């Protein structure tokens with residue numbers, strides 16, 4: 577996929593920067609007062625923005641967050657039966673895509689993937705709103721759906737994924753690049769700051785992953801790709817998105833220019849009213865699934881205890 581190497585380098589550098597910043601973090605002993613990363617010392621002047629917290633969580637996480645709760649289907653289309661799968665083979669993926677999934681070390685779908693994937697890959701396409709906490713496999717699910725929907729015989733953008741920040745877009749691109757390792761014909765392009773395309777260019781890549789401002793510029797201002805030809809629209813980290821100044825309006829503007837037949841996928845780690853109102857605006861007739869947070873028992877999270885964290889991310 578185009579640009580894979582550059583972005584991998586960027587992620588490595590970001591991780592190095594954050595690791596350096598984490599050097600000031602004290603790891604508490606058993607007898608010390610414990611605070612989790614992300615909880616803010618009231619005296620501390622700096623706090624994580626939701627986007628920074630999300631990026632940091634992705635970088636320090638080492639694999640899937642297990643959750644024993646069942647997926648709640650909050651709304652479903654009565655005309656289409658909702659089912660869940662227990663293996664990736666059941667999805668009828670192309671052999672190369674399946675190879676990519678196994679190559680990432682995924683043996684079986686996660687809880688949220690069991691229900692989300694059949695909906696995301698359904699024919700005719702169905703719209704989905706999915707909510708589950710960070711680390712439960714949402715990104716892997718929609719990236720798999722994005723890749724499997726690409727028609728490589730058509731040389732124009734067909735799949736659009738919006739992320740709230742440059743760094744989060746890059747993280748998603750990395751997952752897509754890994755999963756598409758055996759699908760060399762699928763091409764992707766980042767629409768983020770620093771990426772420029774000359775006026776008059778027509779993009780030939782199949783997948784665009786970007787931030788709302790840049791995507792608006794490229795599509796409506798410079799017309800380097802046509803939003804009407806997008807068949808899959810993913811809105812990732814919607815809760816983080818609405819926290820960013822102006823992003824919600826930009827997403828709505830992009831959404832307005834999509835075709836009515838475009839499949840909408842909406843993902844959020846939280847589920848408050850503001851997020852749901854945004855979701856309902858963007859995603860018409862959705863299937864809504866939710867995996868409730870499993871309180872205080874997450875093995876991969878509880879090991880990160882720190883005292884008085886003060887980290888500034890630029």
Ligand SMILES: Nc1ncnc2c1ncn2[C@@H]1O[C@H](COP(=O)(O)OP(=O)(O)OP(=O)(O)O)[C@@H](O)[C@H]1O
Nearest residue numbers: 639640682683684685686710711712713714715716
């Ligand atoms: N089916 C699976 N089997 C094993 N590991 C998986 C599976 N799906 C995802 N993972 C891994 O689990 C971790 C979390 O997955 P992912 O990033 O997709 O979660 P997420 O819900 O999107 O998190 P966030 O909200 O932070 O974006 C990643 O390291 C990913 O590679």
